[in-house]
Amino acid sequence: MSIDPIIDLFKRRLDLLELLGRVWELLYIEGRAPDVGKRRENFIKLLLKYEFNLEVESAPDTERSWDFKVNIGGYWYAYSLKTTEKPTIIKVAWDGFPSWERAELFTFKYPILYVTADRSNRRIDIYVFTLQLIDRVRKDKGREFWWIPSSSTNPRGFGISANAVYKLMEEAEKEGNHVCKKYRPIRNFAEAVEKYWREWYDLLKKLALYY
Numbered sequence: 001m002s003i004d005p006i007i008d009l010f011k012r013r014l015d016l017l018e019l020l021g022r023v024w025e026l027l028y029i030e031g032r033a034p035d036v037g038k039r040r041e042n043f044i045k046l047l048l049k050y051e052f053n054l055e056v057e058s059a060p061d062t063e064r065s066w067d068f069k070v071n072i073g074g075y076w077y078a079y080s081l082k083t084t085e086k087p088t089i090i091k092v093a094w095d096g097f098p099s100w101e102r103a104e105l106f107t108f109k110y111p112i113l114y115v116t117a118d119r120s121n122r123r124i125d126i127y128v129f130t131l132q133l134i135d136r137v138r139k140d141k142g143r144e145f146w147w148i149p150s151s152s153t154n155p156r157g158f159g160i161s162a163n164a165v166y167k168l169m170e171e172a173e174k175e176g177n178h179v180c181k182k183y184r185p186i187r188n189f190a191e192a193v194e195k196y197w198r199e200w201y202d203l204l205k206k207l208a209l210y211y
Helices: 005-012 014-030 035-050 100-105 131-145 162-175 189-210
Strands: 055-058 068-072 075-084 090-093 112-118 123-129 158-160 178-182
Touching (some): 005 014, 005 068, 005 075, 005 123, 005 178, 014 123, 035 055, 112 162, 123 162, 162 178
Parallel strands (some): 075 112
Antiparallel strands (some): 055 068, 068 075, 090 158, 123 178
16 A cells, blocks of 8 residues: 655654644634635645645636645645544535435545644644545445535535544554644744734735835
8 A cells, every 4th residue: 555645745754744733723823714724725735835845736716626736756646635623524515405316426536635633632633535545435334424414504515424534534544644743832822923913914014015
């Protein structure tokens, strides 16, 4: 079983996994949902670009199958990126009325890069769910693989059930497509917040006046 290239990169640089964990906490300075997920995504892409010196391409706004592509060793790899603090459902379709028929016809086209952070225990985990793994768990779980919202909730879209997500995490770990790290806390969060906003203001002012 081959190790995913992004997992391999982080296994070689656990210091950058710790960096991601600490930054994860700082991203809440600007608030929580829904924008914090986008901030996590942007930082992960920039980390791959600036720390690993990789080419990274973001998906166009109309794309739903993948979120970014990265060039590793001359090959482009595309991923659907999901970030969360508590493993839960993974939504894979956003439009149309949900049904078992639609779910059973759904085709996964790219692996899922699944990043979780337990802020209470200060631990960050990265998993890759390969297409082969997704297909295997999907066949094993049958209809239990899917989360279909009830008519009393948002009637659009469907996803992978939380139970199936935990199984994917367990199997990805067995395959070696998992890496984790406990990170050090931010020592003085209040001081970090004040510095964040000051430097954020100074950066915007510089860009506005000089570019």
